[in-house]
Amino acid sequence: MNIHNARFLLSGVKKEHYPVSTMPEVAFAGRSNVGKSSMINKILNRKNFARVSATPGKTATINFYDIDKKLMLVDLPGYGYAAASKGERKALSDIINEYLTERKQLVQLILLVDSRHKPTEDDRRMMDTIKSAGGMAVVIATKTDKLSKRELEENLDRIIETLNLSDGDILLPFSTKTAESAENFWDYIYDYILF
Numbered sequence: 001m002n003i004h005n006a007r008f009l010l011s012g013v014k015k016e017h018y019p020v021s022t023m024p025e026v027a028f029a030g031r032s033n034v035g036k037s038s039m040i041n042k043i044l045n046r047k048n049f050a051r052v053s054a055t056p057g058k059t060a061t062i063n064f065y066d067i068d069k070k071l072m073l074v075d076l077p078g079y080g081y082a083a084a085s086k087g088e089r090k091a092l093s094d095i096i097n098e099y100l101t102e103r104k105q106l107v108q109l110i111l112l113v114d115s116r117h118k119p120t121e122d123d124r125r126m127m128d129t130i131k132s133a134g135g136m137a138v139v140i141a142t143k144t145d146k147l148s149k150r151e152l153e154e155n156l157d158r159i160i161e162t163l164n165l166s167d168g169d170i171l172l173p174f175s176t177k178t179a180e181s182a183e184n185f186w187d188y189i190y191d192y193i194l195f
């Protein structure tokens with residue numbers, strides 16, 4: 001795998017905070033606790049870059065990571081935290097929606113889903129947002145080491161069905177326990193984003 005020079009740039013909640021940049025951005029969205037921080041740490045080969053949360057739903061900021069001054073990885077706050085109040089949910093969806101509608105540099109929004117579970121209504125809504133922007137859908141199914149090979153196959157089929165993925169879309173199984181997952185992620189980036 002290539003060594004990536006990753007730099008945490010900043011955290012923000014609204015467009016005035018976003019970094020001034022012309023780099024293409026790839027953003028990650030998903031339910032709280034889906035494994036997003038763990039995945040980001042794994043692909044960047046860092047232990048504690050993105051915060052792996054003991055208390056889900058706590059980090060409601062957008063975090064920007066500059067990769068080799070070529071690509072920006074953007075960590076959106078996790079949604080769907082069950083214990084969040086109505087007001088907290090609204091604030092969270094405003095933060096996410098503002099980024100998705102305002103950020104011209106965004107080239108691909110990647111949806112993370114837990115490979116063990118059926119995608120939720122929130123996940124489906126996020127997928128609708130991705131599809132309505134045109135282009136392909138890219139989905140990362142996390143924590144695949146927690147399933148047997150057979151269970152994983154069945155669950156991947158369920159994800160394809162629930163999120164209505166089609167031939168041109170990409171579904172990447174991901175586990176922090178293997179190096180292969182991170183390699184596949186970077187292959188996708190080089191094939192589709194930085195080609």
Ligand code: GDP
Nearest residue numbers: 032033034035036037038052053143175176177
């Ligand atoms: P986030 O809220 O989406 O950022 O999720 P975290 O990265 O904090 O992960 C939530 C929990 O899932 C943590 O306890 C992680 O250790 C665990 N986790 C995340 N990814 C994996 C994985 O690939 N395999 C396993 N076994 N556990 C994982």
